Amino acid sequence: MVATRKSASARTSTNGKNGYRVIGTRPIRHDGVDKVTGRAIYGADLKLPGLAHGAVLRSPHAHANIKRIDTSKAARLPGVYTVITGKDMPRADSREVDLGEGATNLRWASNNVLAGEKVVYRGQPVAAVAAVDQNTALEACNLIQVEYQVLPPVKDVRHALSKGATIVLDDLVGDDLGKKVRNTNMARHFRHEFGDPEAGFKKSKLIVEHEYELATVHQGYIEPHNATAHWNSEDRITVWTSTQGAFAARRQIAGILQVDDSRVKVIPLEIGGGFGGKIPVYGEPVAAVLSKKAGRPVKLLMDRKAVFESTGPTPAGTVRVKMGVDARGKIVAADTDIRFEAGGYPGSPVGAGAMCVLSCYNIPNTRIDGYDIITNKAKTAAYRAPGSTHVAFAVESVVDEICEKLGMDKIEFRLMNASKEGTRRADGPTFPVVGNEECLIAAKNSPHWKSKLVRNGPNGRKRGRGIASGYWFNIGLKSVVTLSVNTDGTVALIEGSTDIGGTRASIAMQAAEVLGIPAEDVRPVVVDTESVGYTDVTGGSRTCYATGYAAYHAAQSVVNILRERAAKLWDIKVSDVDFKDGAFFSKSDSELRLSFKQLAKKLDETGGPVGATGAVDLSAAGGGFGVHIADVEVDPDTGKVDILRYTAIQDVGRAIHPSYVEGQMQGGAVQGIGWALNEEYFMDDAVRMANSSFLDYRMPTSLDLPKIETIIVEVPNPIHPFGVRGVGETPIAPPVGTIANAIYDAVGVRLRQAPMKPGRIVEALAKK
Amino acid sequence: MVEKVHVRTTLNGEHAEFLVYPYQSLLETLREIIGLTGTKEGCNDGNCGACTVILDNRIVDSCLVLGVEAEGKSITTVEGLATPAGLHPLQQAFLEEASLQCGICTPGFLIASKALLDREPTPNEHRIRHWLAGNLCRCTGYDKIIRAVEKVADSNKSRRGSARVGSRAAATTTARRQPAGARK
Numbered sequence A: 001m002v003a004t005r006k007s008a009s010a011r012t013s014t015n016g017k018n019g020y021r022v023i024g025t026r027p028i029r030h031d032g033v034d035k036v037t038g039r040a041i042y043g044a045d046l047k048l049p050g051l052a053h054g055a056v057l058r059s060p061h062a063h064a065n066i067k068r069i070d071t072s073k074a075a076r077l078p079g080v081y082t083v084i085t086g087k088d089m090p091r092a093d094s095r096e097v098d099l100g101e102g103a104t105n106l107r108w109a110s111n112n113v114l115a116g117e118k119v120v121y122r123g124q125p126v127a128a129v130a131a132v133d134q135n136t137a138l139e140a141c142n143l144i145q146v147e148y149q150v151l152p153p154v155k156d157v158r159h160a161l162s163k164g165a166t167i168v169l170d171d172l173v174g175d176d177l178g179k180k181v182r183n184t185n186m187a188r189h190f191r192h193e194f195g196d197p198e199a200g201f202k203k204s205k206l207i208v209e210h211e212y213e214l215a216t217v218h219q220g221y222i223e224p225h226n227a228t229a230h231w232n233s234e235d236r237i238t239v240w241t242s243t244q245g246a247f248a249a250r251r252q253i254a255g256i257l258q259v260d261d262s263r264v265k266v267i268p269l270e271i272g273g274g275f276g277g278k279i280p281v282y283g284e285p286v287a288a289v290l291s292k293k294a295g296r297p298v299k300l301l302m303d304r305k306a307v308f309e310s311t312g313p314t315p316a317g318t319v320r321v322k323m324g325v326d327a328r329g330k331i332v333a334a335d336t337d338i339r340f341e342a343g344g345y346p347g348s349p350v351g352a353g354a355m356c357v358l359s360c361y362n363i364p365n366t367r368i369d370g371y372d373i374i375t376n377k378a379k380t381a382a383y384r385a386p387g388s389t390h391v392a393f394a395v396e397s398v399v400d401e402i403c404e405k406l407g408m409d410k411i412e413f414r415l416m417n418a419s420k421e422g423t424r425r426a427d428g429p430t431f432p433v434v435g436n437e438e439c440l441i442a443a444k445n446s447p448h449w450k451s452k453l454v455r456n457g458p459n460g461r462k463r464g465r466g467i468a469s470g471y472w473f474n475i476g477l478k479s480v481v482t483l484s485v486n487t488d489g490t491v492a493l494i495e496g497s498t499d500i501g502g503t504r505a506s507i508a509m510q511a512a513e514v515l516g517i518p519a520e521d522v523r524p525v526v527v528d529t530e531s532v533g534y535t536d537v538t539g540g541s542r543t544c545y546a547t548g549y550a551a552y553h554a555a556q557s558v559v560n561i562l563r564e565r566a567a568k569l570w571d572i573k574v575s576d577v578d579f580k581d582g583a584f585f586s587k588s589d590s591e592l593r594l595s596f597k598q599l600a601k602k603l604d605e606t607g608g609p610v611g612a613t614g615a616v617d618l619s620a621a622g623g624g625f626g627v628h629i630a631d632v633e634v635d636p637d638t639g640k641v642d643i644l645r646y647t648a649i650q651d652v653g654r655a656i657h658p659s660y661v662e663g664q665m666q667g668g669a670v671q672g673i674g675w676a677l678n679e680e681y682f683m684d685d686a687v688r689m690a691n692s693s694f695l696d697y698r699m700p701t702s703l704d705l706p707k708i709e710t711i712i713v714e715v716p717n718p719i720h721p722f723g724v725r726g727v728g729e730t731p732i733a734p735p736v737g738t739i740a741n742a743i744y745d746a747v748g749v750r751l752r753q754a755p756m757k758p759g760r761i762v763e764a765l766a767k768k
Numbered sequence B: 001m002v003e004k005v006h007v008r009t010t011l012n013g014e015h016a017e018f019l020v021y022p023y024q025s026l027l028e029t030l031r032e033i034i035g036l037t038g039t040k041e042g043c044n045d046g047n048c049g050a051c052t053v054i055l056d057n058r059i060v061d062s063c064l065v066l067g068v069e070a071e072g073k074s075i076t077t078v079e080g081l082a083t084p085a086g087l088h089p090l091q092q093a094f095l096e097e098a099s100l101q102c103g104i105c106t107p108g109f110l111i112a113s114k115a116l117l118d119r120e121p122t123p124n125e126h127r128i129r130h131w132l133a134g135n136l137c138r139c140t141g142y143d144k145i146i147r148a149v150e151k152v153a154d155s156n157k158s159r160r161g162s163a164r165v166g167s168r169a170a171a172t173t174t175a176r177r178q179p180a181g182a183r184k
Helices: A032-036 A072-076 A106-113 A134-142 A157-161 A197-203 A246-257 A283-294 A304-310 A350-356 A388-406 A410-416 A436-444 A503-515 A543-570 A596-600 A658-677 A735-747 A758-767 B026-034 B089-096 B106-119 B125-134 B143-163
Strands: A002-005 A052-058 A064-070 A080-085 A096-098 A103-105 A125-131 A145-150 A174-176 A179-181 A186-194 A206-214 A226-231 A237-241 A264-268 A298-301 A317-325 A331-343 A365-374 A462-472 A477-485 A491-495 A522-526 A577-580 A583-586 A593-595 A611-618 A624-634 A641-651 A708-713 B005-011 B014-020 B052-055 B058-061 B074-076
Touching: A032 B089, A032 B106, A052 A134, A052 A283, A052 A304, A064 A125, A072 A080, A072 A134, A080 A134, A080 A283, A103 A106, A106 A246, A106 A283, A125 A134, A125 A283, A157 A317, A157 A331, A157 A365, A186 A350, A197 A317, A197 A331, A197 A365, A206 A388, A226 A283, A237 A246, A237 A283, A246 A264, A246 A283, A283 A298, A317 A388, A331 A350, A331 A388, A350 A365, A350 A388, A350 A462, A388 A410, A388 A462, A388 A735, A410 A436, A410 A462, A436 A462, A436 A624, A436 A641, A436 A708, A462 A735, A477 A503, A477 A543, A491 A503, A491 A543, A503 A522, A503 A543, A543 A577, A543 A583, A543 A596, A543 A611, A583 A596, A593 A596, A624 A658, A624 A735, A641 A658, A641 A735, A658 A708, A658 A735, A658 B143, A735 A758, B014 B026, B026 B052, B052 B106, B058 B106, B089 B106, B089 B143, B106 B125, B106 B143, B125 B143
Parallel strands: A052 A298, A174 A186, A237 A264, A331 A365, A491 A522, A641 A708, B005 B074
Antiparallel strands: A002 A708, A052 A125, A064 A145, A080 A125, A096 A103, A174 A179, A186 A365, A206 A317, A226 A237, A226 A298, A317 A331, A462 A624, A477 A491, A477 A611, A577 A583, A583 A593, A624 A641, B005 B014, B052 B058, B052 B074
């Protein structure tokens, strides 16, 4: 069940052991050669005849009314084709559209890509230019005069709900436990309650309660957003972009532009990272309107400063956790309060945070309050298991403190309280088969947990070990895959899931497994919105699960058609033809046998081309649990924290391509390490970001890290043909809590604010 | 009006000439004028390393170098790593070790890794991590990138071990990553 990877040489393919021929092997990804030779075409690489270049003028203020915009000077600059403002955008209505990973209101979405009467965060687009080249477009932006009436900005969740705070959105109708509220910065307050938390706390022997705070962080993908659009004379709009979902982009673009979805064709180009941040559209509708007015295709490239100021980020916020345990260490009650910044428009991932906050534990009495709160920052976007890192930091820190006070082993406590099949998740659903306990047992048996930690480092530095759990529910939704068989025995696979981290390979492998052919013989291609059926975003850890499921269905259909072809060829009944291990054969005549490849060669003589489409709409998914272990070394003089050793353990259901599963676990863990130690938006009093570059927004580098050990746990998801759960998101849930607990173990201070930067550690040690 | 400058260079081993405004970066020159889009832009201010190229045996962030500065110099980009005979060992190792997820940082990592191994064929893990600290990757956590470079370094070690028994000269190469004025 548990495969451990210690080194490249010790890697063991699960092939052979898991009963599969392709699944569990490590083929080279199909798009790999293009990506190591520089030939893969990402959004910014696109060239088109007659292409104009755009630029966007952004608000210097976090909160202001736009009194007047004068574009006349810019429009007169030689080389400028057109200048647009919010007035040139179609007036989108307030209807909500579902994007698969959360809904969005179209009017606010429109204002977010090009402001209407006010700006609600610094960096919000207020005007855009199309010109002969980018320098001319940028120069024209400097000639646009905007008169602002600056308003006091709302800084954070506490400020937003305080008396006298400026109301950011006049037309916001907040939802306070089902009651409509006006004149508020609180977009939503919801509650999940079960049992009797107060009675539970009364019965508790020990109650631990703390509030945790996290700063705004960014997804930090290396490729900035980009969009190229052509609005032609037939009112058909073609958009080339780097997106996590071509269909989600199409729906947003069409909604904002007030045209039918089918008028918009989105061609997804290679995408340079997303992590949730490339689900929303930004430049796409703006480039389309520029194109309409300029009469030619327009390309908009975002710079890094704009990426930081105007896209993503994940919310800052607070999480309060109160947890009560009885004398044996059984958790009796928990009460949590999660407050996330939505940014300038509603829609933080607080709902998802609430689905994760208590999910690692079986607790009879629970209450979860969630708040979605408007502040004058960029509209937040999903970031890898959105919300779960915040809540895991809080809950896992409280659990660590309870273990310490009760003198209990940290893994035994978690095992005793672990959620498992049949446990009611605190927000309602009952867990199906899940691997929470299996991950904890794998952690207990891991080389890392069993190793001895030398507690004193060089030069007075102190070492500590931390452990924390995390959960992400994963999603299913819609995917379509079409297969067509070539007469040489290879198969073309057409999918709509954009490939951010190797999913061409993992989807192709699932088709290859069914067809009994090598992974290399399935050639996957990611196509535009007119070339494949509706497919939801690459996000929610759904791609390998749901698009893989669609590939499975399509491949099964191909096998069924080929059984008919074999029957025709051999002049026997279809029911007499079986298919196993890549070969078609007669159940009654052992002479009659053809491999997939041999039969493919005979397509033309048995009825022509063979192809099939698989389509799924999966309402359920299999949730993923993870446990992380970190050894840190803290310098008490400087507060610097080094990661000495790190292990990520996760139930992935089934690892289709173990290398890319490990890669997700390692990548998620390292993003979490950055979140824990370094990353944050520095906002001044006017809520302007002061560190909008990779120099000052400090993401982990190779020098900051050790190798990240991974332990893949496979508790197959019973509702997927191969047991896939999804892997990408869970690994970012545990790291902040893991490192907080490790720092406590090293130097005896509990940090309740992320990032746990050197100054905070020195300060906490001084107060100790 | 600023006029374009005629620049003569060697690009990936072949003579190349182009016209470039004096204010255009080498990155912009490569991508927009010459049409080699394998070199990527992640930040345009020298902090992510996605645009790393080799300029006369030094690695530079091409966003921080002007196109006109390439006059008379030799440029190596990711498009110049493979030969008609096949992929560069680093490219092959990146594929085998699954060192890329989204792939946007990969050209910069490949170029920076090549520059390291050209100077020091057998660096250890710390040396590799130190050298590559100017290249950001957000997907992989670096683990599999480091493993790929180690793999090529290991094969260099075994090749050297069999070919140059008894010679310590090459092992004591003391190349520093950059002369003054260049990146890092």
